[in-house]
Amino acid sequence: MPDEPARLPLRRHRDDSRRELHSHGPPVRCSAADHPRCRPRSPEQRMVPGGALPRVVCPARGDRRRRIREHAAGGARIHALVNRVDFAGARAELAHASAVQAHCPRAVPRVSDMFVAAHVLRDPAVGSAEDVAQLRAQIAHARTKVLPGERAMLDQTEGRLLLDRSRAAGIALLERAIAETDTLDPDDIDGRKARSYSYSPLTLDAGRAGEWEHVWRLLDRAARTTSASRCALGAAAEDGTSVVVVRGADGASQGVFDATPSGPAIDATHLVPRHLKAALRSCPEVDVFARPPVQGLPQLLPDDVAWSYRVDGDRRPVVLSTAPARTMRLVIANAEPPASLGLARLLPWRSSELPDVRLDGVSATPSRALAEFTDATFIEVHSHGVADATGADASFLMLSQEPDGRYALTAAEIRQHPLRGRPIVILAACHAATTATYRHEAWSLPTAFIAAGARAVIASTDVIDDDAAGTFFDDMRVRIEHGESPAAALRDARIASLTAHPGASWVRSLMVFQ
Structure with a gap:
């Protein structure tokens, strides 16, 4: 994953404003023949959205230097505008960037630049035949190098x-890209991106055609899983368009495709239309199969519906050969992050039942936590949690300080630590x-725990009420111990909490990942 940027701590009782993602795309790069200091960038720097801040890779003099810098800045603006689904603005920037590029004849567009250009020119009503032909020629030339x-990214x-x-030609190229990625190392970042980026337009195209069962097949293939034959919801979204499909208790499929122009933000509470929510009403529990960026959005379904996100098959663990002989509940509480961070001290943790193992105060370090995670079953x-959606780990847990000064427990560390107890994690x-x-x-703490071996993870994208958390999660834990599924336990605990405390809105953002 990319180098981890600095983050600001978010306090438990404060809903700090999130940083807007600005995608600073890389500039066009002049070839190595132009200057010996030209050099390729790492795969992570080629990531879209995101990427390095615009910089001139190939130094130039005088007016040419100014034009290259103009092109670099224009590339950054185009990436940002595409992320904001402002294609009119992106087209204007692309036209200006092309004019600037004409003064750097040896310039070679990067793969990520061509990807963004394809977004801008995709609509036949606005992308001219000349522009499309020029981009296809650039892609054909780049494939050889x-x-x-x-190469899968280019396809x-x-x-x-x-x-x-040309729907048939487009589908053929997208399917070819997917087939190419199946032969690559799973850690090839370009291959992983090409695979996911191919499934998004394929799924939306099937939704636009009203081919609901084909949408399900594509969602299954993308997630390397098999969706439920009934009581399931699938969703995908990209560039202001979305498709949602459901299978009710009777197994019948229906769906909706929405191409209404909108910004980059997804309103999860309105993503699923009322008639599709109604089709799921008789389901005891709903499995949700959602592609990024939908996966992880809270309040996708009403408070009184038991539902959970199903994590991609390649993120689920292999069956571990050994498991603990007994149940073991682990609680980590009252951690003491460095005082220099200025975090408010959390209220003392409370529970109706003592855990088997408790890491408390200075003992609640990342290394001790990982060690105790191994055999825990709950x-x-x-x-404290820290969130930065633009960072490599998105969120991490702030624990007590190690002797070496480390206090953050990240998704990357959790993902690499096998959980033999197959725990349920709150x-x-x-x-x-x-x-x-x-x-x-979808890279997050919940998906990291699932990849490491957890059966289910309960977490929130919002603030947690420190005063009410102990009682709420005790109620949920007891319901699970009495045989309820995590999704049903969360639903019932949430309804009970809202009935007793109508203002407890924080419980609405809690979700289950499995």
């Missing part, structure tokens, strides 16, 4: 460019379910 992962780029002009973490920390703003995967 890149690694397999980038999906051309596929999405053609999809609304984990509760009551701590993250009673603010913003612990925040998902990184990547188009190609």
Whole structure:
């Protein structure tokens, strides 16, 4: 993942404003023949959205230097405008950038630049035949000079460019990109992006055609899983368009495609239309199969519906050969992050029942937590949470300081630590379910715990009421111990809490991941 940027701590009782994601795309790069200091960038720097701040890779003099800098700044603006679904503004910037690029004849567009250009030119009503032909020529030239992962990226780029002009040709290129990624190392970042980026337009295209069962097949393939034959919801969204499909208790599929122009923000409470919510009313529980950026959004379904996000198949663990012989409840509470961070001290943790293992105060360090995670069958973490959706780990847990000064427990560390007890995990920390703003995967603390072996994770994207958390999660834990599923236990605990305390809105943002 990308280098971890600095983050600001978010207190448990304060809903700090989130940072807007500005995608600073890379500039056009002049070839190595132009200057010996030209050099390729790492795969992570090629990520879209995001990427490095605009910089001139190939130094130039006088007026040419100014034009290259203009092009770099224009590339950054185009990326940002595409992220904001402002295609009119992006088209204007693209036209200006092309004029500037004409003064740097040896310039070579990056793969990410061509990807963004395809977004801008995809609509046949606005992308001229000349512009499309020029971009396709650039893609064809680049295919001969890149690694397999980038070649798959180029295929999906051309596929999405053609999809609304020649559906068959676009689908063929997108499917070819997916097939190419199946031969690559799973850690090839370009391959992973190409695969996910290909499934998004394919799924939306099937939704636009009203092919609801095909939407389900594409969602299954993208997640490397098999969706439920009944009581399931699927969703995908990109660039202001979305598709939602459901299978009711009778197994019948129906859906809706929405191409209404909108901004980049997704209103989860209105993403699923009323008639589709009604189709799920008779379901005892609903499995949700959602592609980024929908996965991880709270309040997708009403408070009185038991539902959970199903994590991608390649993020689920292999069956572990050994498991603990008994149940073991672990609680981490009253951690003491460095005083220099200025965090308010949390209220003392309270529970109706003592846990088997408790890490408290200075003993609640990241290393001790990971060690105790191994065999636990039920984990509760009551701590400060930090959220930065633009960062590599999106959110992390702030625990007590190690001798070396480390106090953050991140998704990357959790993902690499096998959980033999297959625990149910409650993250009673603010913003612990925040998902990184990547188009190609849902990267978060809950998905990290699932990848490490957890059966289910309960977490929120919002603040946690420190005073009420102990009682609420005790109620939920007892319901699970009495045989309720995590999703049903969360629903029933939430209804009970809202009935007793109508103003307890924080419980509405809690979600289950499985």
